Amino acid sequence: MVNKARCCPICFSAEKVCLYKQNFNNDVISLMDSYDVVVCSNCGFAYADNIPLQSVFDNYYEVMSKYEFNYNEGVVSGDYIDYYTKIANFITPYITDKNAAILDMGCSTGGLLSIFKSGGYSNLLGVDPSPTCVKTANELYDIEAVAGNINSLVGNEKFDVIILSAVLEHLVDYENSMRSVRSLLKNNGLLLIAVR
Numbered sequence: 725m726v727n728k729a730r731c732c733p734i735c736f737s738a739e740k741v742c743l744y745k746q747n748f749n750n751d752v753i754s755l756m757d758s759y760d761v762v763v764c765s766n767c768g769f770a771y772a773d774n775i776p777l778q779s780v781f782d783n784y785y786e787v788m789s790k791y792e793f794n795y796n797e798g799v800v801s802g803d804y805i806d807y808y809t810k811i812a813n814f815i816t817p818y819i820t821d822k823n824a825a826i827l828d829m830g831c832s833t834g835g836l837l838s839i840f841k842s843g844g845y846s847n848l849l850g851v852d853p854s855p856t857c858v859k860t861a862n863e864l865y866d867i868e869a870v871a872g873n874i875n876s877l878v879g880n881e882k883f884d885v886i887i888l889s890a891v892l893e894h895l896v897d898y899e900n901s902m903r904s905v906r907s908l909l910k911n912n913g914l915l916l917i918a919v920r
């Protein structure tokens with residue numbers, strides 16, 4: 725596995741200080757043997773350095789099953805429902821139109837969108853790298869979901885609301901990803917970012 729040194733994703737400075745080297749001396753993480761936690765010397769942003777390329781992560785999330793909840797047929801635990809409910813309660817006061825086009829990027833098995841559906845929102849779309857997650861979202865909640873990543877939808881419809889929940893911390897290529905998100909958002913649209 726080839727790991728790549730990164731510039732700061734925020735200010736693009738190459739100057740950094742290594743705080744900690746995380747070694748994986750086991751078989752739990754097949755994606756990499758180690759990575760560095762560094763702080764940008766210019767702006768202070770802390771990020772993971774010497775990690776695989778975005779394409780490697782894209783493939784990993786496509787085939788991994790950790791987020792597919794297969795052990796429970798796709799039904800998420802109460803903890804997740806609490807987390808999703810918090811997100812929905814935070815943003816729904818700002819979404820007065822029940823027909824607003826809402827995109828959940830990295831929708832997993834559709835748990836978050838199911839909360840919106842219960843709240844009367846009908847124009848919902850989920851996108852997730854895992855085809856298994858997408859299929860589960862369709863079957864469990866009858867919610868439209870498609871397999872893909874953050875760049876898959878660019879050039880098609882635009883959305884009133886885009887949600888990135890537990891997604892941003894998994895991306896290597898912030899700049900291109902956020903450019904894609906921006907191009908998918910309507911003027912005066914809402915972007916909700918949640919990281920865990």
Ligand SMILES: [Zn+2]
Nearest residue numbers: 732735764767
């Ligand atoms: Zn920086």
